[in-house]
Amino acid sequence: NAGVTQTPKFRVLKTGQSMTLLCAQDMNHEYMYWYRQDPGMGLRLIHYSVGEGTTAKGEVPDGYNVSRLKKQNFLLGLESAAPSQTSVYFCASREQGPTNTEAFFGQGTRLTVV
Amino acid sequence: RKEVEQDPGPFNVPEGATVAFNCTYSNSASQSFFWYRQDCRKEPKLLMSVYSSGNEDGRFTAQLNRASQYISLLIRDSKLSDSATYLCVVGFQKLVFGTGTRLLVSP
Numbered sequence: 001n002a003g004v005t006q007t008p009k010f011r012v013l014k015t016g017q018s019m020t021l022l023c024a025q026d027m028n029h030e031y032m033y034w035y036r037q038d039p040g041m042g043l044r045l046i047h048y049s050v051g052e053g054t055t056a057k058g059e060v061p062d063g064y065n066v067s068r069l070k071k072q073n074f075l076l077g078l079e080s081a082a083p084s085q086t087s088v089y090f091c092a093s094r095e096q097g098p099t100n101t102e103a104f105f106g107q108g109t110r111l112t113v114v
Numbered sequence: 115r116k117e118v119e120q121d122p123g124p125f126n127v128p129e130g131a132t133v134a135f136n137c138t139y140s141n142s143a144s145q146s147f148f149w150y151r152q153d154c155r156k157e158p159k160l161l162m163s164v165y166s167s168g169n170e171d172g173r174f175t176a177q178l179n180r181a182s183q184y185i186s187l188l189i190r191d192s193k194l195s196d197s198a199t200y201l202c203v204v205g206f207q208k209l210v211f212g213t214g215t216r217l218l219v220s221p
Contacts (some may be wrong), residue, residue, distance in 0.1 A: 101146075103160070
């Protein structure tokens with residue numbers, strides 16, 4: 001019963017390096033989300049997707065790209081990492097349907113950019 | 115103005131106290147409303163959904179006021195284990211979080 005799985009769980013990057021964070025869900029959910037959480041800031045929405053092949057910008061999309069080529073996977077890319085992208089990244093998925101469907105979260109990816 | 119606003123707290127209360135949190139939102143088209151709980155920067159977990167008619171789950175009561183665009187959470191008979199950050203979540207397809215309200219329950 002995996003639910004939402006994020007890979008990797010920890011990563012240290014040097015400024016300018018690129019990387020991709022993977023989010024995989026096994027619940028056949030239509031909606032998927034990427035958030036970042038910084039101290040005192042709550043969760044801020046980076047990008048989200050309402051179905052395979054679709055993506056949309058959230059509150060803080062700059063410096064990130066996403067892709068949803070398969071329904072179960074939502075990838076978050078950092079093309080040229082900056083120290084300001086040091087954060088905890090959470091992925092979530094949610095069923096399409098009645099309005100109050102629950103969002104399930106992965107355990108987070110702790111990223112440090114030095 | 116942020117789409118979803120909460121008082122960050124912390125709220126320090128003794129065990130057994132009743133405490134209430136409010137959250138305001140700016141997008142009148144929002145249709146989905148939740149309270150999530152987060153412990154020590156772990157992943158958020160659903161506490162309860164919020165419905166227009168109000169709803170209760172044990173010691174927790176949530177209410178939605180669409181006219182004034184706010185939702186509330188009431189916790190009765192606080193327990194030590196209620197110490198956490200409570201996150202207000204609003205949206206529809208897009209879900210936006212408030213900054214969270216930290217609750218500390220002391221013996």
